[in-house]
Amino acid sequence: MDKSMMGDLNSLNQADQQRMAAMIDQLQIRDSLRMYNNLVERCFTDCVDNFKRKTLDKQEETCVTRCAEKFMKLSMRVGLRFAELNQGAATQD
Amino acid sequence: MDKSMMGDLNSLNQADQQRMAAMIDQLQIRDSLRMYNNLVERCFTDCVDNFKRKTLDKQEETCVTRCAEKFMKLSMRVGLRFAELNQGAATQD
């Protein structure tokens, strides 16, 4: 989530700015917990298909680890591109 | 969202009715933003599959436009049928 999206923050007084910042913090906490849940669901769905044992085998563990690491790298990259587009800084093909 | 669903609004005094109306407005704003997000996700998923260029080609643009227009027409029709059912006005086959 990008704090720079709140361009009109400056028209508020100090107490209101604090309140707005607190609201943004709250949304970020909720968002990161949701992201966590979504990531677990996706990597589990893609990597775990065998229910003959109740513990992850080595292959499933490797798959989940790679899935999560790929997702986090992708998420960072998407964040950068998204911020560029938000600033109208997109260049041509 | 259908304001008529709130039949018990009348048992409230005027201040409460205003508060309830404000709440409904808030939910409608949130709902229309969500609908927007869902519509974009669906039409993107159905129409865009080629990532050799960074701009939509004509065919993708046409597909997205039709997808969104069909969705909006469907959404209106569903809203009408839904309201009829809410009023117990459903007729037989």
Added chain:
Amino acid sequence: MDKSMMGDLNSLNQADQQRMAAMIDQLQIRDSLRMYNNLVERCFTDCVDNFKRKTLDKQEETCVTRCAEKFMKLSMRVGLRFAELNQGAATQD
């Protein structure tokens, strides 16, 4: 939802404990309505594929009933296992 997850409830005074309990109740109501919506969507998607008539036929009705009953049984079982894991009571394979 498991009320026992709120271990730090005890550090709060009585008014706060009541407020926390009310919050938990609110989340449970919202959660059960969401579960209802999700269950309807899943069983409808899995069981209803024929739109030549506007009423459910016997086969669809049976399918929906079984789907919902299976889901409720599964949900209870998952809740038990989940609570065991939350208490670190998971046994070996």
Added chain:
Amino acid sequence: MAAAPTEMDREQIFSMAEKEMEYRVEMFNKLTHTCFQKCVESKYKDSELNMGENSCIDRCVAKYWQVTNLVGVLLGNNRPM
């Protein structure tokens, strides 16, 4: 004539009304997306709904409603919808 609701009742009325509305909005959204999936072919050859799609939508809404009621009864939810 009913007595005026107390402060506590009033808060409960608002809170329940809010959840009820959220529930209905969510149901409407799920219904819309499910019937889009079931009735509209995803080639999007034009931007109109044809007659087949329109009658499919009407029946889809009617059946979704019946499934909602059926599941509601199974969950022990006795009021309509």
Added chain:
Amino acid sequence: MAAAPTEMDREQIFSMAEKEMEYRVEMFNKLTHTCFQKCVESKYKDSELNMGENSCIDRCVAKYWQVTNLVGVLLGNNRPM
């Protein structure tokens, strides 16, 4: 004995507790739906869970829990779950 929490602490406790519970409810819902998908065959031949489905569910929950912990470690989240 711990000092009484200040007004600010108290609001933060409520706010964090609410998010924590929302998170757990969401996890429980995702877990339930994912294990339904993985373990219950969608023909719905009867309304009981058979033995195979039941043991699949138990293992599915256990594995989901392990994936949650594994991903939590990768995200730098050190507390259990």
Added chain:
Amino acid sequence: MAAAPTEMDREQIFSMAEKEMEYRVEMFNKLTHTCFQKCVESKYKDSELNMGENSCIDRCVAKYWQVTNLVGVLLGNNRPM
């Protein structure tokens, strides 16, 4: 210099800002998951994004943005995004 906002204005500013941020967070999440689906092959042979995946992601984000704007215009939403 602009006049100080009234109490009502202020509440509306907060309320709209909150919805706007929720909307953007949701858009970002959908975008991330959609581009993961479209660009990352689900075998997960290693934990790095390769060059092909990276350029797919960049183009996916750019196209998602364009679809957002296009749909926004169709919905009668005139402001950018």
